[in-house]
Ligand SMILES: [Zn+2]
């Protein structure tokens with residue numbers, strides 16, 4: 156396959172997802188399995204692309220990486236999804252109803268506009284939460300495990316300490332009244348962009364795509380092994396546009412990723428990571 160065709164795979168995937176939700180009848184959109192099926196199909200597709208269009212040999216998937224990635228992806232969909240829906244989204248929806256602060260006019264806008272409003276709003280919050288994580292030590296301790304991954308793959312966006320995964324799932328989009336298919340399109344389009352932005356796929360999308368959306372090129376730079384200081388750019392999970400607006404965009408890419416001594420952390424180490432300063436102090440005292 157020609158490289159130029161591989162490069163349009165990310166925008167073509169977004170177009171396919173948008174076309175699906177734009178054309179799907181309401182009965183299909185409302186089925187409880189439709190949203191997870193679209194999300195999982197996208198991930199499987201990009202994971203398979205890694206096998207055909209590898210970007211870096213050093214990032215090649217293996218059994219341990221795959222098993223860990225599947226665990227975190229399931230954890231993200233099931234546990235984190237449940238927690239953020241129960242603790243944040245449902246209360247927000249109730250608040251919206253009680254205070255009568257709906258935005259019914261949003262649902263009058265064209266489908267694509269609704270999708271982008273939800274995506275850019277959600278990503279605006281993500282941007283600041285992620286940037287705070289790189290600027291305040293207690294938050295960094297929850298986010299650091301995501302930066303200790305030593306290779307990038309389709310599902311690596313789901314890897315992290317559970318506290319961080321919960322914090323990064325938070326948003327105010329439950330306050331927005333949009334059509335259900337537009338809401339699901341924004342979830343799955345955002346997910347697809349973030350999946351490609353972590354994937355070991357040799358696809359460099361067109362300039363217009365990289366102007367608005369995060370690419371593996373720019374996100375790998377965010378994961379660079381150079382230094383902690385060098386990771387403080389390109390915070391956008393799927394919308395890099397906010398980095399351009401707020402001055403944190405940086406051009407470039409990195410093939411070598413991972414923090415500190417680039418030692419791969421186990422799931423247990425990732426979950427205990429925020430306690431590290433305290434555990435180290437305790438260890439030193441016991442000397
Ligand atoms: Zn980060």
Ligand SMILES: [Zn+2]
Pocket residue numbers: 301311312353374378
């Ligand atoms: Zn990442």
